[in-house]
Amino acid sequence: DFDRLVVDVETKPSMKPRDAVASAGKTLVELFGLARELNVDAEGIEMGPSVMDAALAADLALPIEDLDLTVRSYNCLKREGIHTVGELVNRSEADLLDIRNFGSKSIDEIKAKLVSMGMSLKDSPAGFDPTKHQNFNASDDDFAEADQA
Structure with missing residues (x-):
């Protein structure tokens, strides 16, 4: 009896x-x-989605083609299966650096584009230094397809 x-x-x-x-x-x-x-x-008063929520949803659905990225960054993201800004912001710097031919310059470019939209990448681990990452290459200036199988 639960009436007590x-x-x-x-x-x-x-x-x-x-x-x-x-x-x-x-x-x-x-x-x-x-x-x-x-x-x-x-x-x-009926509460619906706020204007901010609608704008954020539109930004997250934006194709990465609309970010005007360099060919190298764009090709690396496409090859990795990242097609929208929403998919991009769910990745950390470490995740992106795991992509072949994607270096710190590409990271800086992506971060700058996202900041201009009021967004950022998913948090990287505390103390993460991209220069110490195994795939880091300071001379990554051009897209290199030669390494692909």
Whole structure:
């Protein structure tokens, strides 16, 4: 039977447990009444997606072609199966550096494009240094297809 509530009340000797529960109940009723009054003005208002949510959704659905990336960056992302900004922002710097022929210059380009849109890459691990990554190559200036199988 779940129609029962058991409460263990400890009070100061100057107050009876019954009075303490009654006082607490009265306070709760007053507070819930105030909260209910705050909601009266909002009745009848239908909440829909905000303009900000719609703009963010549009930006996330934007194809990477519209970012005007260099050919190297664009080809690397496409080859990795990244087709939208939403898919791009779900990757960290470490994830992107795992892509063959994608170096720190490409990372900097991507980060700059995302910052201009008010976005960023998924957080990289604390203390991550791209120059120490196994695929880092400071001379990555041009797209190199020669390494592909």
